[in-house]
Amino acid sequence: MAAQRGALRASRLLFRRAQRKVLDGVDLTLAPGDILALLGANGAGKTTLLRCLLGLLRPHAGGISLDDVPLATLSRRALARRIAYVPQVHAAPFPYSVREVVGLGRLPHHGPFAAPSEADRAAVEAAIDQLGIGALAKRPYTELSGGERQLTLIARALAQGARLLIMDEPVSGLDFGHQMRLLERLERLAADGYGILKTTHHPDHALACASRVALLHEGRIEADGPPAEVLSPQAIRRLYRVDVEILRSPAGRGAFVPAGVD
Numbered sequence: 001m002a003a004q005r006g007a008l009r010a011s012r013l014l015f016r017r018a019q020r021k022v023l024d025g026v027d028l029t030l031a032p033g034d035i036l037a038l039l040g041a042n043g044a045g046k047t048t049l050l051r052c053l054l055g056l057l058r059p060h061a062g063g064i065s066l067d068d069v070p071l072a073t074l075s076r077r078a079l080a081r082r083i084a085y086v087p088q089v090h091a092a093p094f095p096y097s098v099r100e101v102v103g104l105g106r107l108p109h110h111g112p113f114a115a116p117s118e119a120d121r122a123a124v125e126a127a128i129d130q131l132g133i134g135a136l137a138k139r140p141y142t143e144l145s146g147g148e149r150q151l152t153l154i155a156r157a158l159a160q161g162a163r164l165l166i167m168d169e170p171v172s173g174l175d176f177g178h179q180m181r182l183l184e185r186l187e188r189l190a191a192d193g194y195g196i197l198k199t200t201h202h203p204d205h206a207l208a209c210a211s212r213v214a215l216l217h218e219g220r221i222e223a224d225g226p227p228a229e230v231l232s233p234q235a236i237r238r239l240y241r242v243d244v245e246i247l248r249s250p251a252g253r254g255a256f257v258p259a260g261v262d
């Protein structure tokens with residue numbers, strides 16, 4: 001079957017750690033326009049799967065392709081222009097300005113020793129505009145709040161030119177307001193044709209902001225589909241051993257309410 005244009009596709013991935021199958025026959029596709037939320041309990045293998053999709057870990061079996069081209073045949077630089085990783089917010093070792101941090105996203109285009117071109121500078125400014133962080137551009141990254149750092153790291157990914165963004169718990173450590181604003185920004189990026197894969201420990205966020213949800217359990221993708229279909233109380237029970245009820249607002253939004261834990 002032909003992959004959707006621009007899609008990243010993993011088929012039948014197997015990955016072992018110390019003889020244990022962390023990923024065991026995983027199929028997953030990320031296409032432009034998707035917001036795909038990957039849920040799984042602690043240790044389920046979400047980060048391992050992300051690292052395979054980024055070409056940082058080589059699966060023991062199965063294949064990963066980008067536009068039908070095997071990932072393993074693409075250079076790191078070619079890959080970085082197509083797929084960007086947005087890590088969890090981290091402490092920066094040096095007080096680079098926000099503009100300089102976003103500019104690091106241009107390295108796959110001009111290399112570490114060449115001066116940035118006009119096109120590089122334009123891409124950096126466009127990414128800063130897209131994330132609405134122009135007012136922060138001169139501030140040292142080290143002095144930013146967690147939410148501002150997260151926006152800076154997303155802008156860096158956009159400056160990279162990649163259309164597929166892979167995010168490890170993008171709202172972790174953010175206050176409620178910043179969480180909601182970040183999720184809203186992700187929706188806008190998806191509407192602009194970016195494909196976003198994010199891991200999350202919040203089923204509520206997957207209900208509120210995802211076009212698809214994939215559940216990783218015991219090494220396999222147990223379900224992959226629209227949030228309202230996949231995120232049943234039974235599925236939450238199986239994943240987290242928590243009983244929940246789903247409350248729906250008149251606007252159709254949903255939230256999980258715990259009804260009991262093991």
Ligand SMILES: Nc1ncnc2c1ncn2[C@@H]1O[C@H](COP(=O)(O)OP(=O)(O)OP(=O)(O)O)[C@@H](O)[C@H]1O
Pocket residue numbers: 017018022040041042043044045046047048049
């Ligand atoms: N470098 C490593 N060496 C050995 N085992 C590892 C290593 N990294 C991860 N593991 C194991 O692989 C399994 C999957 O880990 P992974 O980090 O992918 O899970 P996760 O779903 O991202 O977890 P969390 O939600 O807690 O971040 C876990 O059992 C973990 O202990």
